[in-house]
Amino acid sequence: MLDSNHKKDNIIERNDRKAIKIVAVWLIIKDGLHSGKISLQKRLEVIDQSNSGVCQPTWNEKLEEGESLIDAIKRGAKEELGEDFYNNFDFSKLTQFGFDSFNFKGSKFISYNFVGNITENQLNMVNMHKEASPDFIYVGKEDLKNIKNKDDTSADFQKNIVLFNDQYHFLVKFLSSKQYYAFL
Numbered sequence: 262m263l264d265s266n267h268k269k270d271n272i273i274e275r276n277d278r279k280a281i282k283i284v285a286v287w288l289i290i291k292d293g294l295h296s297g298k299i300s301l302q303k304r305l306e307v308i309d310q311s312n313s314g315v316c317q318p319t320w321n322e323k324l325e326e327g328e329s330l331i332d333a334i335k336r337g338a339k340e341e342l343g344e345d346f347y348n349n350f351d352f353s354k355l356t357q358f359g360f361d362s363f364n365f366k367g368s369k370f371i372s373y374n375f376v377g378n379i380t381e382n383q384l385n386m387v388n389m390h391k392e393a394s395p396d397f398i399y400v401g402k403e404d405l406k407n408i409k410n411k412d413d414t415s416a417d418f419q420k421n422i423v424l425f426n427d428q429y430h431f432l433v434k435f436l437s438s439k440q441y442y443a444f445l
Contacts, residue, residue, distance in 0.1 A: 280362065280369040282324040284333045285317075285428060286355065287374065287435070289444045290399070293381030297445050298399035299432070300384065301422065302341070305394055314418035315411055316398050317428060319379075321372075330373055343388030350383060358435065361427050372427050376435065378444055398422060402436045 290298050301316040322337025324330070331352065339347040355377040362371045389395050400408065400422055409416035410429040417423075424432060435441055 280371045282330075282333075283321055283370060283372045284324065284330055284337065285321040285372055285374050285431070286319050286334060286337070287376045287432070288319040288379040289376065289441075290384065291378045291380050295381070295384075295399040298401045299436075300379070300397040301400055301424075302389070303394040303398050305392060312411075312425075314423060316400075316422050316424050318374075319397075321428075334375065341390045341393070343386070343390075345386040345388065346383065349386055350379070354378065358431075358440065361431060363427050370427070372431075374431050374435075376440075376444060400432070400436075402441065405433065405436055408433060408436075 287299050290296055290300060300319045302319065304312050304315050304317070320337045320341040322333045322340070324333045325336075328336075334355065335347065335352060338350060338352075355375040358374045358376055360371055360373045362369065364370070384397070387397075404422060407421050408429065409421040409423045411423050411425050413423075
């Protein structure tokens with residue numbers, strides 16, 4: 262879990278200065294119509310043509326030089342989901358589920374995955390950033406067959422939930438795990 266005073270508390274961070282570090286936050290809805298589902302952002306087609314229609318975690322962010330994981334998580338929440346959400350979300354309740362490293366276009370990346378819960382009321386506070394669809398996509402274990410990797414040639418952006426490779430692998434692994442049920 263993360264401590265509200267910006268201190269590390271059981272956070273695993275690789276010491277690799279050459280890698281681009283990313284935090285990915287996956288929130289599971291606790292109540293209401295989408296209870297038990299993970300909320301995903303979907304990129305708008307008009308903003309990012311190369312990745313239009315790709316789904317991503319509830320929010321994610323690249324770390325800036327010298328920035329801690331928790332500071333990047335908080336900055337990303339404010340930038341991507343708005344001030345109201347940022348001011349009403351308990352960041353100390355996020356749990357880290359390891360990290361993945363991968364190469365993309367000649368650069369090394371490390372993605373730190375965090376999972377937490379959100380209420381429908383908190384979700385209604387979101388003011389989505391301009392590069393994302395104004396509405397979340399909701400996904401649960403029953404949607405596993407419709408989740409595709411962006412590199413999969415059979416992926417259909419209209420019919421499937423399509424994610425980047427590292428995010429696809431994390432989401433499928435998490436939805437298939439016992440840890441997923443601990444958050445329900």
